[in-house]
Amino acid sequence: MKSTVKAALAAAVSLCAVTAAQADTVKVAFIDPLSGAMASSGEPAYQSFVLAAEHINANGGVNGDEIEVVGYDNKVSPKESLVQLQKAIDNGARYIVQGNGSSVAAAIIDAVNKHNQRNPGEEVLFFNYAAVTPDFTNDACSFWHFRFDAHADMKMNGITDWVAKRDDIKKVYLIGQDYVFGEAVAAAAESQLSEKRPDIEIVGNELHPLAKVKDFTPYVQKIISSGADAVITGNWGQDMVLLVKAAADAGQEIPYLTFYGGSNGAVAALGEGAVDTLYQVSELAANMEDVSPEQNALVEEYKERFPDYDYYYHRAFVTMDMFKAAAEKAGSNDPIDVAYALEGLSVPGGYGEATMRAEDHQIQQPLYITTVAHDVTYPVDNTDLGWRLVDGGVISAESAMEPTTCEMERPE
Amino acid sequence: METLVFALLNGVIYGLLLFMLSSGLTLIFSMMGVLNFAHASFYMLGAYLAFTIMEGTSFWIALFLAPVLVGLVGMVVERYGLRRVHAQGHVAELLFTFGLAYLIDELVKIFWGRTAVNYRVPELLDFPLFTLYGAQYPAYRIFILFVAAFMLVALWYLLKKTRAGLIIQAALTHPNMVGSLGHNVPLIFMTVFGVGCALAGLAGVIGGNYFVTDPAMAVQMGPIVFVVVVVGGLGSLEGAFVAAMLIGLLQTSAISINASLADIFGFLGLGPHTEVGEITIASMAPMLPFLMLVLILMIRPRGLMGDREI
Numbered sequence: 001m002k003s004t005v006k007a008a009l010a011a012a013v014s015l016c017a018v019t020a021a022q023a024d025t026v027k028v029a030f031i032d033p034l035s036g037a038m039a040s041s042g043e044p045a046y047q048s049f050v051l052a053a054e055h056i057n058a059n060g061g062v063n064g065d066e067i068e069v070v071g072y073d074n075k076v077s078p079k080e081s082l083v084q085l086q087k088a089i090d091n092g093a094r095y096i097v098q099g100n101g102s103s104v105a106a107a108i109i110d111a112v113n114k115h116n117q118r119n120p121g122e123e124v125l126f127f128n129y130a131a132v133t134p135d136f137t138n139d140a141c142s143f144w145h146f147r148f149d150a151h152a153d154m155k156m157n158g159i160t161d162w163v164a165k166r167d168d169i170k171k172v173y174l175i176g177q178d179y180v181f182g183e184a185v186a187a188a189a190e191s192q193l194s195e196k197r198p199d200i201e202i203v204g205n206e207l208h209p210l211a212k213v214k215d216f217t218p219y220v221q222k223i224i225s226s227g228a229d230a231v232i233t234g235n236w237g238q239d240m241v242l243l244v245k246a247a248a249d250a251g252q253e254i255p256y257l258t259f260y261g262g263s264n265g266a267v268a269a270l271g272e273g274a275v276d277t278l279y280q281v282s283e284l285a286a287n288m289e290d291v292s293p294e295q296n297a298l299v300e301e302y303k304e305r306f307p308d309y310d311y312y313y314h315r316a317f318v319t320m321d322m323f324k325a326a327a328e329k330a331g332s333n334d335p336i337d338v339a340y341a342l343e344g345l346s347v348p349g350g351y352g353e354a355t356m357r358a359e360d361h362q363i364q365q366p367l368y369i370t371t372v373a374h375d376v377t378y379p380v381d382n383t384d385l386g387w388r389l390v391d392g393g394v395i396s397a398e399s400a401m402e403p404t405t406c407e408m409e410r411p412e
Numbered sequence: 413m414e415t416l417v418f419a420l421l422n423g424v425i426y427g428l429l430l431f432m433l434s435s436g437l438t439l440i441f442s443m444m445g446v447l448n449f450a451h452a453s454f455y456m457l458g459a460y461l462a463f464t465i466m467e468g469t470s471f472w473i474a475l476f477l478a479p480v481l482v483g484l485v486g487m488v489v490e491r492y493g494l495r496r497v498h499a500q501g502h503v504a505e506l507l508f509t510f511g512l513a514y515l516i517d518e519l520v521k522i523f524w525g526r527t528a529v530n531y532r533v534p535e536l537l538d539f540p541l542f543t544l545y546g547a548q549y550p551a552y553r554i555f556i557l558f559v560a561a562f563m564l565v566a567l568w569y570l571l572k573k574t575r576a577g578l579i580i581q582a583a584l585t586h587p588n589m590v591g592s593l594g595h596n597v598p599l600i601f602m603t604v605f606g607v608g609c610a611l612a613g614l615a616g617v618i619g620g621n622y623f624v625t626d627p628a629m630a631v632q633m634g635p636i637v638f639v640v641v642v643v644g645g646l647g648s649l650e651g652a653f654v655a656a657m658l659i660g661l662l663q664t665s666a667i668s669i670n671a672s673l674a675d676i677f678g679f680l681g682l683g684p685h686t687e688v689g690e691i692t693i694a695s696m697a698p699m700l701p702f703l704m705l706v707l708i709l710m711i712r713p714r715g716l717m718g719d720r721e722i
Binding site: 039043207209214217219224225250 | 414415418419422426521526527528530540543545546547548549550622623624626627628632664667668670694695698
């Protein structure tokens, strides 16, 4: 009798063990600022990934495995990121997600390359959802790195095309954050403007310290005295919000053409002053017509779950969708299989089809130029203002496409 | 000309805010003999308390209540914390304030979250006061100027013109003698610590919505305040004032300068396209206070107006 019980127990235990082994978890490490000045960028992105993972898990997971997104706070420091990366890998994460700060992304790409070279069979993949220095999918491209956001040159093309059509813009001021990304944005703006509108004068090219400036008033006063008709900036996070806040305080009413005007709090800081002055080029156009009801439901669900933030990191959902699609196409959750399956893969996306270009691992998708307006379906920052598509603001994936110099080395 | 006017205006306001922070620190330094590492944390506490009070009531109540609350917290810290640690000597005091800074940081993160709170300028002051060379100047900035100037005069009057100030000054330099004359020196110390913290809290109340109220504000403000106190001369209020103004003006005017190092040192053969020559004065602005600190310590270790060596 006793032995039967024991045997039954043992069988039960082993059964449990087997089922546990079958439903593995795929650990995704999210390494980005979750505290400090830039946490207002990191936190909503983290929540986007968590929500995306929940959706995938509710629909059967990835090849039957559940996704678990774990946050690691890197304080936007490349050094701290490497510590967190090692911690994540030690905890069993094979997929790394990061986006805030190209300086950080560069360090992670380098570390992932080395890790994969030294640890065959334990490769990790890096999904970059927002670090947009063009180099990462050009000269510095890596098989282990995938970028799910349009890079700086692509976004700048959208902005400079818009500027080229506006004859009233004669003087442009460039302001950005003083690191590799800010320099890339300024360089792209300079070269593209001189090509598309040689008559435009660049009256200022300023780089300020990243996440350190608390009062942009002196910068804004410099912009005003330069007589600029428009400002182009790649600023993100707090640097974006404080810049436009200072501009609003000074009563400045010239267009601010931005990559990240949708940074949490920027519209609230500007208030009415944001209407038709704050522009953003991104993959998101929440108030566009002909958006599928599923996508709109997602926007609403996000707002309901995280009332402090708005649906902004669309690319987080695209990243996870593509990951799921690739893993299921490959029939495996192994990073190398997933990486090969990602190459050339297309997913519908909420705002137009997104394709992962095989030659450089740079996503190709339509971009949208939006500006702040009243009477929108999905307002932001708990105001009654939201992002509306400007006339001719749709940049098709083909016209957003940029050539690449990448010479990818693929593992056997 | 317009650059100069703007740099002056912004620099004076920033300088006054810095002085409000460092005046408390320098008073406390005269008393304890060590720098209070937690001082900038009281600044942060002031901003956060004001934010919470403002949500429930109004900014004007916050303006008075928040500094008082911060001052009370400071008094409790002095009475039950620092005074006991004091017996163990300076190192223990230093470590105590160091730990306290971290403690306040973490508490703020627990209570108010890790991201910035939406602490806004009161609506009554949220309008452009005047237009200067095409740029509007927000009324709130001028309000800061007035609050800071009022505080400056009040502090000067209290310390230099009243009997209480006389006793405080005496207690700071000769505590034993003042004690022998029948004054309650520990009480004086507690009050000074409380007032010092309240001043930092006041700076937080009016600076928190001028800048940003987030958990990083203490860490970012802390080093600059130390620079002000050390450059001004440890324990010297006048010195702190001069240093705060100097740093405020230096930092804001550096941003407005369009020159690069090559433009200035070109005569030495520094080319405009070399690594060093390309550096602009504006990008050096955050570094300038620390450059000043190093220079002062090398040339005049007592600080501008200090009367004792570090």
